[in-house]
Amino acid sequence: MEAIAIITILALMQAYLFAIQVGQARGKHGVKAPNTSGNDDFDRVFRVHQNTLEQLILFVPALWIFGLYVHALAGAGIGLVFVIGRFVYRGAYLKDPASRSLGFGLGAVSMAVLMLGGLVGAVMSYMAG
Amino acid sequence: MEAIAIITILALMQAYLFAIQVGQARGKHGVKAPNTSGNDDFDRVFRVHQNTLEQLILFVPALWIFGLYVHALAGAGIGLVFVIGRFVYRGAYLKDPASRSLGFGLGAVSMAVLMLGGLVGAVMSYMAG
Amino acid sequence: MEAIAIITILALMQAYLFAIQVGQARGKHGVKAPNTSGNDDFDRVFRVHQNTLEQLILFVPALWIFGLYVHALAGAGIGLVFVIGRFVYRGAYLKDPASRSLGFGLGAVSMAVLMLGGLVGAVMSYMAG
Numbered sequence: 001m002e003a004i005a006i007i008t009i010l011a012l013m014q015a016y017l018f019a020i021q022v023g024q025a026r027g028k029h030g031v032k033a034p035n036t037s038g039n040d041d042f043d044r045v046f047r048v049h050q051n052t053l054e055q056l057i058l059f060v061p062a063l064w065i066f067g068l069y070v071h072a073l074a075g076a077g078i079g080l081v082f083v084i085g086r087f088v089y090r091g092a093y094l095k096d097p098a099s100r101s102l103g104f105g106l107g108a109v110s111m112a113v114l115m116l117g118g119l120v121g122a123v124m125s126y127m128a129g
Numbered sequence: 130m131e132a133i134a135i136i137t138i139l140a141l142m143q144a145y146l147f148a149i150q151v152g153q154a155r156g157k158h159g160v161k162a163p164n165t166s167g168n169d170d171f172d173r174v175f176r177v178h179q180n181t182l183e184q185l186i187l188f189v190p191a192l193w194i195f196g197l198y199v200h201a202l203a204g205a206g207i208g209l210v211f212v213i214g215r216f217v218y219r220g221a222y223l224k225d226p227a228s229r230s231l232g233f234g235l236g237a238v239s240m241a242v243l244m245l246g247g248l249v250g251a252v253m254s255y256m257a258g
Numbered sequence: 259m260e261a262i263a264i265i266t267i268l269a270l271m272q273a274y275l276f277a278i279q280v281g282q283a284r285g286k287h288g289v290k291a292p293n294t295s296g297n298d299d300f301d302r303v304f305r306v307h308q309n310t311l312e313q314l315i316l317f318v319p320a321l322w323i324f325g326l327y328v329h330a331l332a333g334a335g336i337g338l339v340f341v342i343g344r345f346v347y348r349g350a351y352l353k354d355p356a357s358r359s360l361g362f363g364l365g366a367v368s369m370a371v372l373m374l375g376g377l378v379g380a381v382m383s384y385m386a387g
Contacts, residue, residue, distance in 0.1 A: 002384035005323045009377040012316045016373065019312070033355040034301040043163040053315050054148070057182050058141045060319050061189050065134045097162040115145065119138040126131035172292040183277070186311050187270045190318050194263045226291040244274065248267040255260035 003076035004067035008060055011083050015056055018049040018090070044097060048090045055086070055107055062114035069121030075114065082110040132205035133196035137189055140212050144185055147178040147219070173226060177219045184215070184236055191243035198250030204243065211239040261334035262325035266318055269341050273314055276307040276348070302355060306348045313344070313365055320372035327379030333372065340368040 025031070025045040031038035036046060059082055066075040085106025092099040154160070154174040160167035165175060188211055195204040214235025221228040283289070283303040289296035294304060317340055324333040343364025350357040 002327070002380045005327060005380040006377065006384065008319050009323060009373055009380065012320055012373055013377075015316060016370070033351075033358070034298070034305040036305070040163070047163040047165070053312055054182055056315055057185055058144060061137050062141055065138060069131070069134060093162075100162070112145070115138055115141055119135065119142075122131045122134040122138065126135065169292070176292040176294070183311055186314055187273060190266050191270055194267060198260070198263060222291075229291070241274070244267055244270055248264065248271075251260045251263040251267065255264065 001064075001067055001072055004063055004072050004079070007076045007079035007083065008063060011056060011059060011079065011086075014083055014086060015049070015052050018045075018052050022046055022049045044094050047097075048093050051089075052086055055082075055111065059107075059111055059114070062111055062118055065118035065122060066114045068118075069125050070117045075117075078110050078113055082107050082114075085110060130193075130196055130201055133192055133201050133208070136205045136208035136212065137192060140185060140188060140208070140215075143212055143215060144178070144181050147174075147181055151175055151178045173223050176226075177222050180218075181215055184211075184240065188236075188240055188243070191240055191247055194247035194251060195243045197247075198254050199246045204246075207239050207242055211236050211243075214239060259322075259325055259330055262321055262330050262337070265334045265337035265341065266321060269314060269317060269337070269344075272341055272344060273307070273310050276303075276310055280304055280307045302352050305355075306351050309347075310344055313340075313369065317365075317369055317372070320369055320376055323376035323380060324372045326376075327383050328375045333375075336368045336371055340365050340372075343368065 022045055025042045026033070029038050029042040031042045037043055059079070063075055063079045063082075066078070085103050087103070088106060089100055089103025092101075092103050151174055154171045155162070158167050158171040160171045166172055188208070192204055192208045192211075195207070214232050216232070217235060218229055218232025221230075221232050280303055283300045284291070287297050287300040289300045295301055317337070321333055321337045321340075324336070343361050345361070346364060347358055347361025350359075350361050
């Protein structure tokens with residue numbers, strides 16, 4: 001399960017990086033806490049971070065369940081697609097939120113594969129006793 | 130732990146479904162990213178998703194710790210109450226946010242049981258060496 | 259891993275407490291769902307909870323990976339610093355959001371140690387076969 005753990009940490013570090021970038025955007029655009037909205041540029045950086053966290057909440061458990069009940073290395077590979085998809089999402093969103101579909105889709109589809117695969121794997125393992 | 134894994138995936142899929150419904154509500158009510166607020170109907174769908182994610186952050190670790198240190202099948206049963214509670218919450222919230230108490234309570238109480246049970250189980254396991 | 263489980267539950271209970279305090283602040287300041295902003299006092303309580311959840315999303319997986327691949331008791335000790343940091347953060351933020359740096363830093367640095375340590379531990383375990 002080390003490969004699963006490594007991909008998990010990479011995804012955590014990515015979200016940590018996005019959080020740092022929100023802090024930088026607060027300074028740059030003069031958006032002081034507790035405000036979470038200001039000008040459009042800040043809002044984009046803020047939403048990329050928020051949306052990445054929303055995905056991470058589902059991604060980490062799905063990745064581990066897939067790794068435990070289906071295949072650890074395959075799960076890590078799919079997880080890597082998720083992390084790359086999040087960088088693609090970020091790049092597109094900052095240019096134009098309407099262009100975020102590809103990056104979003106890479107994340108959403110890889111997560112769906114982890115969830116569905118993990119469900120099938122866990123059910124089969126349960127039935128096999 | 131397969132039962133715990135299966136309930137986890139069901140809870141993840143529920144949140145994934147709520148996310149899709151936020152996307153649909155964006156289209157229906159013309160709320161474009163990065164905006165997260167528009168009319169009241171959109172706000173309700175958005176808040177149901179957000180609140181479900183907030184709960185999920187606590188639910189998944191509590192469920193697994195309960196499963197590991199107390200009882201896996203009992204944990205899965207309590208977890209199922211949580212997932213059902215979230216659907217009840219959603220139905221009520223979309224009609225009238227003031228009526229969300231029952232669904233919210235089902236989730237909050239089942240999560241409290243998982244946390245408290247998990248804490249007691251882990252402490253007893255630690256003391257037993 | 260009981261120590262890791264216990265610290266995890268403490269962090270979950272802390273976030274649960276902060277959520278209850280948001281509910282109380284809704285009543286006190288008359289901020290009705292689905293609104294998430296009202297007066298400045300409510301916004302501070304709301305943001306403390308949100309920011310704690312954002313950190314928790316990263317904290318729990320990092321804590322467990324550190325516990326699995328580095329050292330469980332050391333991980334639990336670092337995790338305790340994180341939880342204390344979140345209380346410090348809350349106290350400062352409610353008085354003056356600009357004074358939140360110390361509490362925020364305790365959480366951010368302890369989490370960075372868990373992530374980096376966990377990554378090194380998992381990579382070394384992987385290479386050791």
